[in-house]
Amino acid sequence: MNALEIRGLTKKFGDFVAVDNMNLNVREGEIFGFLGANGAGKSTTINMISSLLRTTKGEIDLLGKNIAKNIKFAKMNIGIVPQDLAIYENMNAYENVSFFAGLYGLRGALLKERTEEALDFVGLGDKQKSFPKNFSGGMKRRLNIACAIAHRPKLIIMDEPTVGIDPQSRNYILQSVKKLNQMGSTIIYTSHYMEEVEEICTRIAIVDHGKIIAEGTKEQLKTIITDTKEIWVGVKAEGELPLDSLKQIQGVTSVRFEEGVIKIHSKTEVNNLNRIIQQLIRDQAEIRSVEEQAPNLETVFLTLTGRNLRD
Amino acid sequence: MNVINIALKELKVNLRDFRTFVFMLAFPIVLMLILGTALTNAFTSGATVGDMSLLYRNTASSPQLTQAWNEFSSVLEQQGVKLVAASASEDGKADVQDNQYSGYAEITDNGIRFYGSQRDSIESNIIQGMLSAFADRYNLAAAAMKENPTQAQTILAGASAQQSYVNESSLTAESQPGSMGYYAIAMTTMIAFYSVISGSNLIRGEKTRNTALRLSAAPVSKGSIFAGKVIGVTIVNFLCVVAVVLFSKFAYNADWGTHYPTLLLILFTEVLLAVSVGVGASYLFKGESSRSFVMIFTQIASFLGGAYFPVDPKGVMNVLSNISPMRWANEALTKIIYQGNLQAAWPALGLNIGVAAVFLIVAALFMRRQEAI
Structure with a gap:
């Protein structure tokens, strides 16, 4: 059964079409990666699923029920973890979770039980009386998640839940997402970190200009790319690197430099490795390693959208 | 809820x-x-009453008036009015103009003439009121004297005993913060x-x-x-x-x-x-x-x-x-x-x-x- 079914979804702001006739299915029990560069239409879609925005056209079904006609049902069964922290600094961790859970009709002993359960789940069980102003960035992110799950939603939408936190907290959150999924929740997960998506998502959709341009498992998506290869050249990063001259070489579609490695996308049918190395030698770059990478999600995304995920 | x-x-x-x-x-x-x-x-909104002083010159020849004035003077002094008899050469009106006294009174057989200070207007008005009360009472006594001298003595004696020439009636406005x-x-x-x-x-x-x-x-x-x-x-x-x-x-x-x-x-x-x-x-x-x-x-x-x-x-x-x-x-x-x-x-x-x-x-x-x- 589909947890979420989107048919012909369109959202216009004046003449601007933010979401353009989108069709999408998310199956129950999935961790569904929803990828798109800034302005691609991700947030608008999420806001329509969460009933924060009205649709211009199209239908959204949650667990088989149309959300426009069953708005309370939809809201009761969706938990949203916003990209920006949405907590009250003047209320302690327990009060924050308890307040939001209370809005979903939980009362008395059940409210207390679910609040404590949510805080324990995100590892803040011993910080119930502490105020968020005393929390680290990672702890605040975890509290942000606890506020969204105390009412046990069937569908949890996580909009970049790991932005700006340390690796340890990120790992904790990723494990929590997997655990929530194992406990029966369907997750829609957006992130600017492709490695996170590769690690936890069972299926992925790539959205661009308000449309789904690719959808499938990560293996399926990688097979889409047959005409692009990625060459990594490790260099000693001193002085100005000859990135512009590399872009002039036949077949090269993009060049970027990250952490001591020049990452070059090139057309598969053009054999240009020798020319790339010769150009680097001419530009007096100190080459340390050269390897051709198998296509990954980053390559897929870049090839399909012409942009990096973090753009 | x-x-x-x-x-x-x-x-x-x-x-x-x-x-x-x-x-x-x-x-x-x-x-x-x-x-x-x-x-x-x-x-x-209140006003402060300062020291009251009266310079006077008594040239009256009537013994009844002199006696009444003397009794009135002692009452005035008890009420806090300082009385100063003017010397023969003293210009009472000039002294009041110089703000040395609240008022100047000339007592003659024809009556009392009063000059009040414009600077100490409250004080001079009070003294003027007292003098008016005294003059009214004396005139009443003088009129009674012609008919019944005993009654005249009673009027003057009563006035001295009462020691009050100004009756205060307070009309309080609505109180304000x-x-x-x-x-x-x-x-x-x-x-x-x-x-x-x-x-x-x-x-x-x-x-x-x-x-x-x-x-x-x-x-x-x-x-x-x-x-x-x-x-x-x-x-x-x-x-x-x-x-x-x-x-x-x-x-x-x-x-x-x-x-x-x-x-x-x-x-x-x-x-x-x-x-x-x-x-x-x-x-x-x-x-x-x-x-x-x-x-x-x-x-x-x-x-x-x-x-x-x-x-x-x-x-x-x-x-x-x-x-x-x-x-x-x-x-x-x-x-x-x-x-x-x-x-x-x-x-x-x-x-x-x-x-x-x-x-x-x-x-x-x-x-x-x-x-x-």
């Missing part, structure tokens, strides 16, 4: 906002002290009106904290969110106002009268009005212009409402001040506290609730039209 939940959340969040709370309490309390102390004299009383009311209504700031932040605060998204995503109607927040922030601000009233009463001995339920009801509706204006402004004016409008409107309303200085009860300022909600509240509170006039509450209550209703309806309509809160 969600309305109560949201109202309680507002109470918690706002009461723990230490900086705002201190501002809401300390600002009126400090201003009350400064203005109430500095402007004490501006609120004093002193400086501390005035500023206790003015600062309290001003801080009640400052709730307009809380009102303007009511929805904007949720948006800034991103919690508006969570509230909108929850299965709670916009109406419940709106009502809960308005109730919560109104109660918080009203608690601040009550704290200011209690502080001014016990720390500054400000007079708040005896009709506390009515006074608090007026203040509560003023807070409600201010919150409503703030919420309405946050929908009518977007972003920074909303903040600017609130700040400017609050200051103008404070000034016109007499928060800093009493408004001239005549002229253009008086007319303009009627648009300030603080003026409505100040007038009502003053009449209730100092005249016991409970009827004065009705105009303020009616205006506060009416204007609050208009702004709340406007804000609710705008909120309903928006997709999220």
Whole structure:
């Protein structure tokens, strides 16, 4: 059964079409990666699923029920973890979770039980009386998640839940997402970190200009790319690197430099490795390693959208 | 139930906002002290009577008049009037002009001629009154002397025994507040009106904290969110106002009268009005212009409402001040506290609730039209 079914979804702001006739299915029990560069239409879609925005056209079904006609049902069964922290600094961790859970009709002993359960789940069980102003960035992110799950939603939408936190907290959150999924929740997960998506998502959709341009498992998506290869050249990063001259070489579609490695996308049918190395030698770059990478999600995304995920 | 939940959340969040709370309490309390102390004299309506002195010259040949004058003189001295007999060469009128005496009296067989000082007008008027009383009584005694000398003696003797030539009758005007009383009311209504700031932040605060998204995503109607927040922030601000009233009463001995339920009801509706204006402004004016409008409107309303200085009860300022909600509240509170006039509450209550209703309806309509809160 589909947890979420989107048919012909369109959202216009004046003449601007933010979401353009989108069709999408998310199956129950999935961790569904929803990828798109800034302005691609991700947030608008999420806001329509969460009933924060009205649709211009199209239908959204949650667990088989149309959300426009069953708005309370939809809201009761969706938990949203916003990209920006949405907590009250003047209320302690327990009060924050308890307040939001209370809005979903939980009362008395059940409210207390679910609040404590949510805080324990995100590892803040011993910080119930502490105020968020005393929390680290990672702890605040975890509290942000606890506020969204105390009412046990069937569908949890996580909009970049790991932005700006340390690796340890990120790992904790990723494990929590997997655990929530194992406990029966369907997750829609957006992130600017492709490695996170590769690690936890069972299926992925790539959205661009308000449309789904690719959808499938990560293996399926990688097979889409047959005409692009990625060459990594490790260099000693001193002085100005000859990135512009590399872009002039036949077949090269993009060049970027990250952490001591020049990452070059090139057309598969053009054999240009020798020319790339010769150009680097001419530009007096100190080459340390050269390897051709198998296509990954980053390559897929870049090839399909012409942009990096973090753009 | 969600309305109560949201109202309680507002109470918690706002009461723990230490900086705002201190501002809401300390600002009126400090201003009350400064203005109430500095402007004490501006609120004093009494007059002070200084030393009274009378220079006199008695040239009367009548022994009865001389005897009566002497008796009258001793009574005057007991009343605190210093009597000085003028020397033969002394120009009494010139001495009064030089401000050496409050008045100068010449007693002759034809009567008493009095010259009063224009500088010490109060003192000279009192002496003049005493002399007039004496002259009337002497004339009465002189008239009686012709018919019945014994009765004349009784009149003069009675006058001496009574030792009173000026009868005081006090006609007290409606009591008015002193400086501390005035500023206790003015600062309290001003801080009640400052709730307009809380009102303007009511929805904007949720948006800034991103919690508006969570509230909108929850299965709670916009109406419940709106009502809960308005109730919560109104109660918080009203608690601040009550704290200011209690502080001014016990720390500054400000007079708040005896009709506390009515006074608090007026203040509560003023807070409600201010919150409503703030919420309405946050929908009518977007972003920074909303903040600017609130700040400017609050200051103008404070000034016109007499928060800093009493408004001239005549002229253009008086007319303009009627648009300030603080003026409505100040007038009502003053009449209730100092005249016991409970009827004065009705105009303020009616205006506060009416204007609050208009702004709340406007804000609710705008909120309903928006997709999220």
